[in-house]
Amino acid sequence: MPIRFHRLNDQKEVLVNEVGDHLVVPSGTFARLVQKELDKEGEADLYGDLVAGHFIAESPIPTLIDVLATRYRTKKSFLDNFTTLHLFVVSLRCEHTCHYCQVSRVTQDKGKFDMSRAHIDKGIDIMMQSPSPHVTMEFQGGEALLAFDNIVYAVDRTKELALLHNKTVTYVICTNLAVINEEMLNYCKENNILISSSLDGPASVHNENRKRPGKNSYELAIRGIELSRKILGKSRVSALMTTTNLSLEHPIEIVEEYYRQGFWNIFLRPISPYGFAVKNEAKNKYEMDKFLSFYKKALNRILEYNLQGEFFREDYATIILRKILTPFPVGYVDLNSPTGAVTNVVVFNYDGAVFASDESRMLAEMKDFTFQLGHLDTDSYEDLMYGEKARKIVAAGTNESLPGCSDCAYQLYCGADPIHHHATQGDMIGYRPTSTFCQRNMEIIRYLIELMDSDKKIKSIFESWVKPQF
Amino acid sequence: MTSKNRIQNGEIIASVDGSLYSSQTVFKCTYWFGDKFHVNVQQESGDYVITLRPMPNANISEGELPYYLQKLERDLVDFHLRDIVNNETGSIRELLVAKAFSNGEYDEAPPGEISDPVGFAPLV
Known part of the structure; x- marks a missing residue:
């Protein structure tokens, strides 16, 4: 065989x-x-x-x-319904000045940096053309809640059109929680909106990563998490961490912070390629070595909690373990083949530009428009999703036919990321021996399999992670 | 028979029998050395001669070269084995993928007769 x-x-x-x-x-x-x-x-x-x-x-x-x-x-059935996740960058304004953020603007200029109602309308119209009977509408920023009026407008319009197009819609607001209040949360409750917040670790890490006047980002995030849980319920509030060079020095503290705050999971997200020195391969490999060391230390701390009888899951491992241990598809944008950019996610930027993924708009802020699929003012659904650019991205994001991937044992557990490779190597196809994407996934997949093989208790823990939770 | 593989003037030189190994095997294997070495492959009398010259920024000492020579020899065998599997089972992989996306076009009818004594399908 x-x-x-x-x-x-x-x-x-x-x-x-x-x-x-x-x-x-x-x-x-x-x-x-x-x-x-x-x-x-x-x-x-x-x-x-x-x-x-x-x-x-x-x-x-x-x-x-x-x-x-x-x-x-x-x-491969994640392809059946094509694009489901639609990101709406409702505003680029933000009251934080995080040093790793490429996009946000500290400004009161709503006219210039908030998404216009015309573009919101067109984005929703495009979303309604998705072949999928179920779509996710995710509001991003900047700080999305600074344009809460835009969110209300978009949700109200989408609700009407979803009935007409016979679609179910999941709504998500990505927020740093600094400006969240009871009125906003009551609206979220009425409309079944999920909150995806940001927590980078304990105050010392979070406040250093996420700068704002008052140096109280952590305190506001914790207050916001508590208020959101009180109004929406615990399961409706999640948190994501951004991994920075500072985070890499604090794997245990970050895991323990998530545990202390009552989360059942933590997503040890890979360090963003935009934190890398673009095209400096030796330095990038060194940075990825540091990330892998961080990841293993953090994962081992998570496993300690589980061995003590707690359920506490690491999400990146869980995505990979679902691929290894279950027959089901996993629709995670960064670990799909064909790539999840375009086939799983599309981004409508504040100015009407349409991108293949969130990282694509980060590149655009660095004046690289390679992954801009088109514009809401000028392009149809077919132009955007089936156009020449989309086809080129997907062709470069199919690991079954990529050099170095085509014979790889981990091909089905991994994915392809043309945007990462373009950003770090200047080529969508990428060169595997120096690819930090390959370095990271090869080692994490190998490590997970080795852990399961070496300890049956760990295998049982991993099996509990991939079971449906609710 | 002594191996022609050697370390010479700070380079790894390996000779690969062209009657045993395919060019695909040689290139798929040497591809993975490109992060640390300048890779050169030449054909001489039907054999492949591989030269690996360490890149200046790879920080590979002379003492580490025997390790990389051993790795090259081992990886060549691994990729040769993969090549055999690909050659022997490539058609099954193609059939499997074709069946997967054919919407039943290539499915075979289940063996045996299907009886319908109760008459669930009266139009058949």
């Missing part, structure tokens, strides 16, 4: 079949398998595992090929 293999460590290697099942075996097994040296009787357990797991077949065309084809289709 078509299988791939990768060395886990000196003693073990992992085999992965075409639908993402894996089997950890002693080093040298793949070589013996290819040379047809396995002893069917003498190694009955291994042989049985290989046949049952579709790593080998006893007939030229495997009898269950239709079942495998269905599983393959299921793995």
Whole structure:
């Protein structure tokens, strides 16, 4: 059968079949398998595992090929409904001056930096043309709540049109919570709007990352989380962290802060490529080494909580583990093949420009418009989503055909990120040996498989993470 | 038989038997050394001669070169094995993907007769 293999460590290697099942075996097994040296009787357990797991077949065309084809289709079924996530940058204004933020403006100029009602209307019209019966409308900034009137307008209009187009809509507001109040939260409750907030760690890290007058970003975030939970309920409020160089020195403190604040999960997001020195490959590799060390320390602290009987999940690992341990598709933009940019997400910027992803608009702020799909004033749904630029991005974001990825054992667990590679290497296809995207995912996937293989308790914990929670 | 592989003047030089290894194997393998080495592949009398010259900024000492030579030799075997699997099973992979996205066009009818004694499908 078509299988791939990768060395886990000196003693073990992992085999992965075409639908993402894996089997950890002693080093040298793949070589013996290819040379047809396995002893069917003498190694009955291994042989049985290989046949049952579709790593080998006893007939030229495997009898269950239709079942495998269905599983393959299921793995790729995130493509069925095409773009679901629609980001509306309702304002670029923000009262924070975070040093890593490329886009926000500290200004009162609503006319210049808030999304116009005409563009909101056109964005909603485009969203309603999505083939998906379910779409997500996410409000971003700047600080989205500074343009709360825009959010109210957009939600009210979308509700009417969703009925007409027979769509269900999930609403999300991304906010730093600094200006949130009861009136806003009551509106969120009435309209079933989720709050996605920002928490970078304890006050010492958060306030250093997220500068604002009064140096009280952390205090406002905690107050906002508590108020949001009180009005909306705990499960309606999530938090995301942005990883910075300062964060890398505090993995344990960050995890413990999330635990202390009562979160059941934490998303140890990769450091943004825009924090990297563009095209400085040696420095980027060093930075990624530091991130991987941070990630493992933090993950081990999370596992300690779980080993003590707590449920506390790391989200990046969970996305990868869903790919490894379940037959289901995972619609995470940065780990899809074809890439989730365009096929899963589209961004309507405050000025009407349309981008393939949130990172694409960051690049545009650096005067790189490679990933601008078009403009709400001039382009139709077909122009934006099926145009030449969209097709070029998706072609460069299909890891089945990328050099270095096409033979990789982790292909189905990973994805492709043409925007990251364009930003860091100047080429959408990218060069895997120096790619920090590849470096990060290869090592995290290898580490997760190694952990599961080395400790059955950890495997049980990981299995609990990928089960539906509610 | 002694190996022609060697370290010479700060470079790794490896000879690969062209009758055993495909050019695909050689290039897929050497691709991964491009972050640390200038890679050169040449053909001589049907064999491939691979030269790896450390990049100045890769900080590879002379003492580390035997490790990289061993890694190259091992990786060549790994990619050769992958090449064998691809050659032997490529058609199954294509069939599987074709079936997956064919909306049933390539599905085979289940073996045996389908009886309908209760008459659930009277129009058949």
